Amino acid sequence: LDIGTQVWVEQYLVNYPGAILLISHDRGLLDTLCTRTIAFAHGRAEEYAGNFSYFQRESVLRREIQQRQFEAQQREIAEIxxxxxxxxxxxxKATLVQSRIKMLEKIERIPEPEREDAVMSFKFPPPPASGHMVAKLEGVRKSYGALTVFEGFDFEINKGEKFAIVGPNGAGKSTFCRLITAQEEPDAGIHQFGHKVATSFFSQNHADELDPDRSILETVEAAASRESAPHARNLLGCFLFRGDDVFKKVGVLSGGERSRVALVCMLLRPANFLILDEPTNHLDMQSQDVLQRALADYPGSVLIVSHNRDFLDPVVTKTLEFRPAEQPRLFSGNITYYLEKIAEESGAAKSAAAASSVRNPQATTVNRKDQRRAEAEAREKRNKLLKPLETELETLEKKIAEYEGAQAALTAALSSDEVAGDPDKLLQTTTAVANVTTALENSYTRWSELSEEIEKVKAKLGIVE
Structure with missing residues (x-):
């Protein structure tokens, strides 16, 4: 779906009265629509009472809590x-030893949390220096039979500029990419590259041009420059080819896998002008993040054809919009800026409502009073629902800190000769450790419950943080 259609679908689903089960890599859509998230990892599913951003925060907290519980229990087990x-x-001391053995057997072991995948990173090979003007089209006309795609079209991209290319399918985006890279000649008009411009172009079609008899690693190493070749294996890992996967023949790969190989080949070639046609189609969120960070740091010029708003927004500084049978339009900002401008253009109804309120100032005053009353009621409702939960959470966090300090002190005392040599003190200290550990585990559980309750209330009140 193009970006305009995505916005329409998103609004439709926001107002949809039924239940929705959504599987997507679109973070913005997941954040806007979802009130619960189910994450699949390490052979199990975990549910979170919030949207994708809540899941990201809460999953980190859950791992931290489980890690602390695991470490505390391991210390207790080690001392026993x-x-x-x-x-x-x-x-x-035979009786005491037997009681400790039984104590160990009864402990319900807390599993060690799964380690997070390391955050991978990638930097493009240093691009060769180019002139200020990178590429331009002047007075371009391009037709296919009776269909005229461009007529009198002018465009210029300069050093360091990064453009998003957006619009519905069939509006001319791919034709534009072929023209700007000189893969196609215009019917009329001029195409010109700047001084020492080196292009690198990725499109889904490039996957079909790979040698099916080569392995993935051989393919990528053959495409890489001497400087970037040592990084080929790491970059393949960033794009989901790990371990022995790199030795698979290209001929046995799926279409999506071949597209990822073609993308890696393109990224390893030194160039100062990158053109990417739908680069995120076959990438998971982690791979998208790797590519996004690399493009944001890339000092060269970039054209990206994509419908992925969250991917484009931090990277691009200009947006070129294509529409069928219309001249492309330039917007001097990222996708958020572009969508705001489009919304302004379609805001005739809002303008009419504003004009109506000017003609009827009394109605405006009444509306403002209603608005202030509604805002006051919303604040009162928020305080009533959230304040007790937030106060309990704050108190509980202080208790957790106290319990953790007490547990560490008592665990250390178990190792001392004074306690270990005195059966009564040993029994007393061991009991105290068990009690504090139980209290700490209960506090961790309640902390997680409170955090979830607070997020639920915020979601219900429409509070976004």
């Missing part, structure tokens, strides 16, 4: 085991 090992042969 040390006592057992130390006094196993002592006849007068």
């Amino acid at each position: 085991q040390r006592f057992i090992d130390r006094f196993r042969a002592s006849a007068n």
Whole structure:
């Protein structure tokens, strides 16, 4: 879907009264629509009471809590085991040793949290220096039979500029890419490259040109420059080819896998002018992040044809819009800026409503009073629902800090000769450790419950943070 259609679908789904199950890599859509998130990882599914951004924050907190619980339990187990090992042969402590053995058997083990995948990064090979003007079209006409795509079209991209190319399918975006890279000649008009411009072009069609008898690694290393070749294996990992996958023959890959190989080949070639036609089509979120960060840091010039708003927004500084049977239009900003301008253009109804309120100032005053009353009611409702939960959470966090300090002190005391040599003190300290550990685990559980309740209330009140 093109960006305009995405916005329409998003608004339709926001107002849809039924239930929605959504599988997507579109973060903006997931944030806008979803009130619950199910994440699949490491062979299990976990549910989160919020949108994608909430899931990202909460999953980190859950891992941190589980890690702290795991480490605390491991310390407790180690101290109990040390006592057992130390006094196993002592006849007068046999009863205490047996009780510790039973204690160990009864402990419900907390699994160690799965480690997060390392955040991968990639930098483009240093681009060769170019002149200020990178490429331009002047008075271009392009037709296919009776269909005229461009008539009198002018465009120029300069050093360091990054353009988003947007518009519905069939509006001329791919034709424009072929013209600007000189893969096609215009029927009339001029195409010109600047001084020392080196282009690198990615499109979905390039996947079909790969040698099917070569392995993935051989293909990528053959495309890489001498400077970038050592980074080929790492970059393949960034784009989901890991371990022995790199030795697969290109001929056995799916269409999406071949597209990713073609993209990696393109990224490893030194160039100062990149043209990417739908680069995120077959990438998961992590791979999109890798590419997005690399493009944002890239000092050369870029044209990106994409419908992925979240991917484009931090990268591009200008937007070129294509519409069927219309001249392309330039917007001097990113996708957010472009959508704001489009919304302004279609805001005739709002303008009419504003004019009506000017003609009827009394109605405007009444509306403002209603608005202030509604805002006051919203604040009161927020305080009523959220304040008790936030106060309890703040108190609980202080308790957790106290329990963690007490647990560390008691665990250290178990190792001291004073406690270990005195059965009464040892029993008393061991019991205290168990009690504090239980209180700490209960506090962690309640902390997680409170955090989830607060997010639910915020979602219900429409509070976005």
